[in-house]
Amino acid sequence: MPNDETKEFLASLPELEEGKTYKFKCYPGISCFNACCSDLNLILTPYDILRLRRALSQGSVEFLRLHTTMHKCEDTGFPEFHLRMNDNKARSCPFVTPEGCSLYENRPGACRMYPLGRATRPDGKGGVCEQFFIVQEDHCRGFEEKDEWTGMSWKEDQGFEAYTSSNDRYMNILARIKQRGAPVPEKMGHMATLAFYKLDEFQRFITHMRVFSRFDVDEARQKAILEDEEAALEFAMDWIELMLFESTPNLKAKG
Template structure:
């Protein structure tokens, strides 16, 4: 499935950008000769909301879903982490249920919904936000373009249930595009920031524990109602993760810190470092004492 939306979106040759009103000719159905062909050469980049829907569908935690059903990759030269849907060694999607088609069809990822349309995020120079455009790719194996049915991109998106996914992913797309557009001005994020990006984007259950932890509450000033909401509502937690990522990636003050939190963190870290140093000294002293009691050659004197 080569019409995956590259994140950040890129192409050696810029495809023709279509608008929501543009029309396309396409219909995929079980009776078509190429049915499931795209699933047998799957290259599906997953978005945060894709992960949320899949973990619910498969009854797994986000951590377990990532371990069992995805493979990691780097989205840019700075090592920004992404995940793809796992396939077998020949490229067949593991969610393909033989001739019956997709086993998770109602919760299929964004890329699969859009196919053969690709969602593009295009931002003019100095524009504050990106505009959504679309392109259509015709692959040699796909016969869906040969039928008579014609409809607008808007109608096709509605038919495929794309808007629910886009509404939960749109802010994340903007984050990725901003990271790409900023280039050297932002620089390579520290390793800790990359790990936080992975957790907040994909491992939502671990991110929830992180947000509800005592350390997080002691660091950030958030309304109690928000804590209750993110504790129970995955979508609310996902939206909050985007606020958190703006702060992690770009230093935006999207979440107010508790007064004096930074100074307390520095003090706590110094205490941890001192405790570790003291334990290491004690370990070395115990090793020296043991060596002396053995007469220096491992034998008791």
């Protein structure tokens, strides 16, 4: 579920209805190549940051300091991190080169979906319904190409499926906070920053604070959480959900 500003933007765009197609292709040599990689207001999800950090071999504190700006969302109390653009006239992406994205295999989810926007809402069954919208900018010549896509086939082709579960679950947590009508306390906002955006620090926190002693987590999962950041992020979602909403399917407090 996008934030309110993004929802308003998406609502202004033509929807790509289920089963309908559009034509698009982007490649080195097209006249507008890299034009969409400047002057962005790009929100980074926890999973986006995990992938970018790993590609850059950077710790979380270093990555957030060098490559993001942050503000606290008034309606949730959670942090929101934006990719820091280069300080030049074009406000170009720091990772773009004349040959294209230097971190292409680990590019953020929003970059993968372009030229589509994606919005989700709970489906009432524990999952989400998704809608796709066409972002057709004046400079883009990709729509003049012959390759034809549906929203689902584009999502699959661009490797967005790996992002779906984590991003949708995080957006669902934010939506549930908004539904309560009050942001989380400041301390919880700090804990969310640690758990979602500083996974290397969170792994050390888990060990130092003996977090596993308070929950039913089997040894195999404990090992995965401390060694694998995807597993640590999944545990972070469980942990924050349990603290906020007092229940989550995948984590239970002891005794």
